[in-house]
Amino acid sequence: GQQVMQIPQYQHVQEGEDFTTYCNSSTTLSNIQWYKQRPGGHPVFLIQLVKSGEVKKQKRLTFQFGEAKKNSSLHITATQTTDVGTYFCAGGGTSYGKLTFGQGTILTVHP
Amino acid sequence: DVKVTQSSRYLVKRTGEKVFLECVQDMDHENMFWYRQDPGLGLRLIYFSYDVKMKEKGDIPEGYSVSREKKERFSLILESASTNQTSMYLCASSQREPQHFGDGTRLSIL
Numbered sequence: 201g202q203q204v205m206q207i208p209q210y211q212h213v214q215e216g217e218d219f220t221t222y223c224n225s226s227t228t229l230s231n232i233q234w235y236k237q238r239p240g241g242h243p244v245f246l247i248q249l250v251k252s253g254e255v256k257k258q259k260r261l262t263f264q265f266g267e268a269k270k271n272s273s274l275h276i277t278a279t280q281t282t283d284v285g286t287y288f289c290a291g292g293g294t295s296y297g298k299l300t301f302g303q304g305t306i307l308t309v310h311p
Numbered sequence: 312d313v314k315v316t317q318s319s320r321y322l323v324k325r326t327g328e329k330v331f332l333e334c335v336q337d338m339d340h341e342n343m344f345w346y347r348q349d350p351g352l353g354l355r356l357i358y359f360s361y362d363v364k365m366k367e368k369g370d371i372p373e374g375y376s377v378s379r380e381k382k383e384r385f386s387l388i389l390e391s392a393s394t395n396q397t398s399m400y401l402c403a404s405s406q407r408e409p410q411h412f413g414d415g416t417r418l419s420i421l
Contacts, residue, residue, distance in 0.1 A: 201370065209351060233409055242401060243354070245409035288353060296361040297342045297405045298369075303353040 202227050204291045206302030214310050219276040221305035223289035231292040232265055232272045233299065238285045248292075279309045313338045315413035317402050323419045330389040332416050334402030341406055343385035345369075345377060348399040348415070360385055392420045 203226040213219050223232065231250045235243040247256055249265035249272060256263045262275045272289055286306045290299040318333035336343065342361050346354040346369075356369030358377040366377050374396060378386040385404075389396055397420045403410040 206353070231408070235409075242412040242414050243410075244412070248408055290354075292408060296359065296367075297407050297410065298344075298356070298359060299410060300356075301346075301354040303351060 202291060202300045204289060204300045204302040206289055206305060208305055209303060210306050210308070212308045212310065213279050215281060216278050219279050219283070219307055221274050221287050221289075223272045223302050225270045225291045225300075228269050229291040230269075233290045233292055234263060234272075234274055235288045235290060236285050237288065237304070241285075243288060279307070281309050281311055283307060284309050313340075313404070313411040315402055315404050315411050317400075317413040317416050319416050320414060321417050323421060324392050325421055326392060326394060328392045330392050330418070332387040332400055332402075332418070334385045334387070334413055335383050336404040336411070337383065338404065338406070338411070339382065340404040341382075342404060343379065344403040344405075344410065345375075345385065345387045346401045346403065347371070348401055354401065357387065394420050396420050
């Protein structure tokens with residue numbers, strides 16, 4: 201079945217440093233979604249990428265979908281303490297909105 | 312705003328008990344999902360449902376069953392709880408994309 205690998209598992213940064221998490225799928229995806237889970241919270245949808253090579257920005261967050269639609273990345277510029285949490289990618293495109301989640305990257309930001 | 316409500320935030324049960332986790336959504340979504348979340352493993356799909364009384368196995372269905380008698384409610388059943396089912400359980404619903412999650416149930420099996 202479809203597998204989605206995400207690295208790194210953990211990332212510790214100083215406030216103001218940049219952060220990137222990477223996602224790789226074993227199969228071509230029709231779309232990829234990103235979710236953020238704050239400590240003690242539940243995953244919350246951030247964005248969906250659909251097109252090959254697509255790049256989307258949300259303020260300090262930049263999301264990319266690879267040309268082959270098998271990989272994706274999330275880059276945060278100048279991290280803030282409010283960015284702490286776990287970031288998940290999730291590969292979509294199967295039936296009924298079913299997603300395959302990556303393992304997640306836990307981001308810690310030191311003030 | 313979509314509201315997905317899970318019946319319990321924390322639950323403690325004993326080995327061998329039959330355990331029911333309930334999930335209700337208020338947005339008339341077709342699709343509902345049950346995941347378990349464990350450190351380092353991300354969210355793993357247990358079962359999902361795309362309509363009333365319809366269900367499909369996810370990646371880790373062993374030891375679990377589900378019930379969807381009404382569109383808004385999706386129940387996860389641990390037929391005979393075991394200690395390796397201690398985990399955080401998350402319910403989600405969607406019409407297409409994205410998925411909307413409940414707050415989760417942290418289940419401990421002693």
